[in-house]
Amino acid sequence: MTNQEHLFSINIPDTKKSRIVIIGGGFGGVQLLKNLNSDYFQIVLLDRYNYHTFQPLLYQVATAGLEPDSIAGPLRKVINRKPDTHFRMLKVNRINPNTKTVKTSAGVLNYDYLVISTGAQINYFGNRNIAEHAFPLKQITHALDLRSHIFQQFEKAEIMTSEKEKKKLMTFVIVGAGPTGVEVCGSLAELKNKVLPKDYSGLDFSKMEIHLIEGLDRILPSMSEKSGKKAKKYLEKMGVHIVLNCMTDDYDGEVVKLDNGTTIHAGTLIWAAGVKGNLIDGFGKKSILKGKLVVDEINRVFKDQEQKQVYENLFAIGDVAHMLHPDYPKGLPGLAQAAIQQGRQLGKNLNRLHQAQTMKPFHYKNKGVLATIGRNKAVADFPGDLNFSGALGWFIWMVVHLLFLIGFRNKAVVFANWSWNYFTYDRGIRLILRPSTKENDAVSREMIEAMKETQE
Amino acid sequence: MTNQEHLFSINIPDTKKSRIVIIGGGFGGVQLLKNLNSDYFQIVLLDRYNYHTFQPLLYQVATAGLEPDSIAGPLRKVINRKPDTHFRMLKVNRINPNTKTVKTSAGVLNYDYLVISTGAQINYFGNRNIAEHAFPLKQITHALDLRSHIFQQFEKAEIMTSEKEKKKLMTFVIVGAGPTGVEVCGSLAELKNKVLPKDYSGLDFSKMEIHLIEGLDRILPSMSEKSGKKAKKYLEKMGVHIVLNCMTDDYDGEVVKLDNGTTIHAGTLIWAAGVKGNLIDGFGKKSILKGKLVVDEINRVFKDQEQKQVYENLFAIGDVAHMLHPDYPKGLPGLAQAAIQQGRQLGKNLNRLHQAQTMKPFHYKNKGVLATIGRNKAVADFPGDLNFSGALGWFIWMVVHLLFLIGFRNKAVVFANWSWNYFTYDRGIRLILRPSTKENDAVSREMIEAMKETQE
Known part of the structure; x- marks a missing residue:
């Protein structure tokens, strides 16, 4: 070079x-x-x-x-x-x-x-196996890889003979209950409950499992206790299994090992546990x-x-x-x-x-924290112990995100998509476009290589 | 397996x-x-x-x-x-x-x-070099690869020292003047004339070249002579170099060899010459x-x-x-x-x-043939020697394509995008998401492997 x-x-x-x-x-x-x-x-x-x-x-x-x-x-x-x-x-x-x-x-x-x-x-905290087999969600390329992977799991499940393997393909483990982990869980639960059964009539979606694993004793630790509890209630109602006070020790692409001694057979682990x-x-x-x-x-x-x-x-x-x-x-x-x-x-x-003027020190202005779990299910914390949830929280969440998205065009397209998704419970973009590997992602590759070098 | x-x-x-x-x-x-x-x-x-x-x-x-x-x-x-x-x-x-x-x-x-x-x-007509180095345009994955590649060429050109290399990066050769070839040419010419100069102020776009190579003596051979001539005029006015009666012999990723003895140094060859x-x-x-x-x-x-x-x-x-x-x-x-x-x-x-009824033989009903070259520039042939071009042709083209796109949601999003592109001369989707190689594309890979085997 x-x-x-x-x-x-x-x-x-x-x-x-x-x-x-x-x-x-x-x-x-x-x-x-x-x-x-x-x-x-x-x-x-x-x-x-x-x-x-x-x-x-x-x-x-x-x-x-x-x-x-x-x-x-x-x-x-x-x-x-x-x-x-x-x-x-x-x-x-x-x-x-x-x-x-x-x-x-x-x-x-x-x-x-x-x-x-x-x-x-x-941050995989040095766990090379997890770095190699888990799906991260920090870049657009990660999101596209994960999307292709998710839908490939169901396509494979349709032609899988072994019931055990089929269940593994339909099991998703999300590690880390910050906003990313919670929002992915909610969105997967909506796919399970509203979108996928229409597509895959040959699969039994009562067997699809979504597990959320969190090391602390609550979900959404960066938000108010009230919002955390509400979000937990929403997720559990949507069928997500939540395990608190639990660390994820290992994942080889097939079996997730938790530090409470249990294992979960899962075709997908999404790592949202740290940066x-x-x-x-x-x-x-x-x-x-x-x-x-x-x-x-x-x-x-x-x-x-x-x-x-x-x-x-x-x-x-x-x-x-x-x-x-x-x-x-x-x-x-x-x-x-x-x-x-x-x-x-x-x-x-x-x-x-x-202009030779004095620079001013930084003061952070908390404008509120939001997380969405699903349709009409969001939690919002604002300064002064102001909390919203449910449909109002969701509405606030949507308006705030639309306002922040840069560029008029994006806003219009996003709004059109969300309106469509809201009214139809459909997700238009179920296209499997990429091979389901991490090979496309130069950053992940570099990271895994560096870990190998360190361990050798 | x-x-x-x-x-x-x-x-x-x-x-x-x-x-x-x-x-x-x-x-x-x-x-x-x-x-x-x-x-x-x-x-x-x-x-x-x-x-x-x-x-x-x-x-x-x-x-x-x-x-x-x-x-x-x-x-x-x-x-x-x-x-x-x-x-x-x-x-x-x-x-x-x-x-x-x-x-x-x-x-x-x-x-x-x-x-x-x-x-x-x-169809690469057995030319292994071209199969390996040219960009096809038959699948979504091809289109995404080509999109990333096109914008990578300009990003590279901005940091390239050699003027010769810079020009090569900014030279595009399209082989085959059927609808796909013509439409890609027109769209690239619009990028050159309206979109890219705003983005890449360090580059001299008078040096960007688009070549359209066609083996026959006219472009759009499947359309009327009138439409072919009109399309040729549009493209030439937009700065596309058209070479007729000319076959493309070879491409090694850098130099295109034509059968009239000339060569073109080009970082991109798009193969639209046959299926x-x-x-x-x-x-x-x-x-x-x-x-x-x-x-x-x-x-x-x-x-x-x-x-x-x-x-x-x-x-x-x-x-x-x-x-x-x-x-x-x-x-x-x-x-x-x-x-x-x-x-x-x-x-x-x-x-x-x-129902034990007799099957009926097929009769093809020609509903017209359309090709678009750019904003307000399209050609349309309808049965009974009815030809349209210019803004009217373009309008017909747009309505027909919107009507054909399956699903209401897509129509709305497409219309929003096209309106935006029309009024702003902007193309929102200039994201480089994929490594610029053919390695993602299992079909291309298989095809090249098969050709290697045949030649050995």
């Missing part, structure tokens, strides 16, 4: 302005970019993908409710509205804060300011806390967290950052809102910096 | 009715199924995919105009409306007309009547003509075409069939309409057969 460096160059026009390089076009990166004044700065956005993803709705793609284009938008469309703003689709391999350079798959780029907004990746910061090489222990880049209240990365020294021109926002903030001793919540607010704040701060 | 046979069984309930097995859920197969009376027959549909594809719009998926769910529908949705009708997703390996059985990847199934509606596959029947093993030369199953006017496959002997219970319809018909000495046109009409007719004929 070394002589590739002669073929490619990151190739950004020279500028007299300061150059801000943003790594990662997620919620934080895009919001930052929108708030930066391009009269002050040249802006360069780098990402491995050419689109940004509305991750809270990935589960809808995975369960045939929406197509990818509804929850993802081309990053170049965001870029092309701003002058002297550039996008390059490539992988960043290393950051060197001393030389103020990033090393990418297409060569080296120097920066005046660097913002790392690479988000989070799945970790998507770190890039170039930082030592002094900059890292709980697997994330530790930052101050202005999102500056600590050069040395003990000595309270920061890099003046190097920032991290969103899920890759752990902010030391007196109001949030456990760190900010891993929500889109937190990334969006940090991106917006940092954009304004950098504009202030350029 | 042999002990798989014990694990799987095709598993259709026993019946006292006659069993009709349909292989292939394309236009013909679906239409046949809809017209069969399930009081008379048990119906079994077999397909490798779990969806049917509106193939005339594949080029829109390939060029980021539509998402797959807009032009594909789950086959089980068609099935689940009819009693005693069954779908199995699997591959048919062999037909044995003597024992009245089909051998599939999940075991053997016997039939009383068999209908082969497996359609067509890409052949998607035959299944089990038939000898006596049943095959021009690479298709030869059938009589009732779509019965000939056991021996010279002796005019037919199989009484074995039919072929659509693109896999070559009908001996006095009105169509060259065979029926390879259009959706021909397959649809044959499927409908055969369905009614089989119902008649059950």
Whole structure:
């Protein structure tokens, strides 16, 4: 790959302005970019993908409710509205804060300011078997793989002779009862109860099982106790088996081993049990806390967290950052809102910096937390102990998500799809388009390879 | 794979009715199924995919105009409306007309009547290099691969140092000027003229080249001369280089060799130059003509075409069939309409057969032929030398395609997308979701492997 460096160059026009390089076009990166004044700065956005993803709705793609284009938008469309703003689709391999350079798959780029907004990746906590056999749900490609896999399970079950194997194909285990786990469970339960029996008349859907495994003593631990209980009631009514206080020890593609001694024969395990910061090489222990880049209240990365020294021109926002903030001793919540607010704040701060004004510390404004379990079944927590559930919660959930989806077109298509799904209990997108393997997903492949190397 | 046979069984309930097995859920197969009376027959549909594809719009998926769910529908949705009708997703390996059985990847199934509606596959005319490096456009997966590939070319071009390489990445060669080739050309030209320059400000789009190579002396040979000329004018005005009377000899992924001695350096070759029947093993030369199953006017496959002997219970319809018909000495046109009409007719004929009535011979009703080149640019031929072009042609094209797309939901989504594209000159679906290789596509892989074996 070394002589590739002669073929490619990151190739950004020279500028007299300061150059801000943003790594990662997620919620934080895009919001930052929108708030930066391009009269002050040249802006360069780098990402491995050419689109940004509305991750809270990935589960809808995975369960045939929406197509990818509804929850993802081309990053170049965001870029092309701003002058002297550039996008390059490539992988960043290393950051060197001393030389103020990033090393990418297409060569080296120097920066005046660097913002790392690479988000989070799945955390398998070192369990290689699970990494190899479980389905993650963090990227569009994961969601498409999972969708194809789910429907392939039922197609296979129709032609399977052994009752035991048939049951295995129809058994789904979801690990982790955060919003992703709960929403996938609810959506699978709706497929089981309303959509699939019409399609697969040869299968007995009373035998389809959905298990939700959670290590803590409740579901939706990031939400109010009231909402957690309500969501649990909804899921159980829909037929989901919930196991609390239980860790998942192993999965070989066929048998899930739980730490309470029981096993579940399941053709599918969806891993929604944890994420970790998507770190890039170039930082030592002094900059890292709980697997994330530790930052101050202005999102500056600590050069040395003990000595309270920061890099003046190097920032991290969103899920890759752990902010030391007196109001949030456990760190900010891993929500889109937190990334969006940090991106917006940092954009304004950098504009202030350029004008020699003082940068302002970050304050998180809790705008509420939502999770949907199914049609007319959602839970919503708002500041001031305001909780909603049922049809009203669901309505709030839908409006909020429609408002957040970027771009008028997506909103119209999403609304058309959801209306259709609501009134017909149909899911149009039951197409099996991809081979059901992890081979398509370069990131998963890399991760598994790295684990193999570590274990050897 | 042999002990798989014990694990799987095709598993259709026993019946006292006659069993009709349909292989292939394309236009013909679906239409046949809809017209069969399930009081008379048990119906079994077999397909490798779990969806049917509106193939005339594949080029829109390939060029980021539509998402797959807009032009594909789950086959089980068609099935689940009819009693005693069954779908199995699997591959048919062999037909044995003597024992009245089909051998599939999940075991053997016997039939009383068999209908082969497996359609067509890409014909590379034995050119292994082209098969390996060109992009086909016959399946949804092809269209998604091509879409990712097209946008990857521009992302790469942005970071490419060599001007020569950059130009190669921005050069597209389309071989074959039938409707698919012409429509892809037009859609690429619109991307070049209206969409991409906004996205890739670092690239000089006057250097983007689109070449259309055709072996015959005109484009759209299946349409009227007037429409062919009009389409040629449109394409040339949009900047497409058209080369007529020219065969494509070779392509190694970088250089296209034409038989007029010239070469074109191109990162993409789209092969729309020919198709052949998607035959299944089990038939000898006596049943095959021009690479298709030869059938009589009732779509019965000939056991021996010279002796005019037919199989009484074995039919072929659509693109896999070559009908001996006095009105169509060259065979029926390879259009959706021909397959649809044959499927409908055969369905009614089989119902008649059950009632001991006489089956009626097939007559093709030409409902017109359409091709679209771009916004407000389409050509339409109707019976009685009625030709339309321009905005009116385009409007007719749009209405006809909307009416044909199966299912209300798809129509609404397609119309929303097209309206958006029309008014904004935007293409929302510019997401690079798949690695740009043919490795995802099992059919292409099989075909290339088979060619390697033949050549060795």
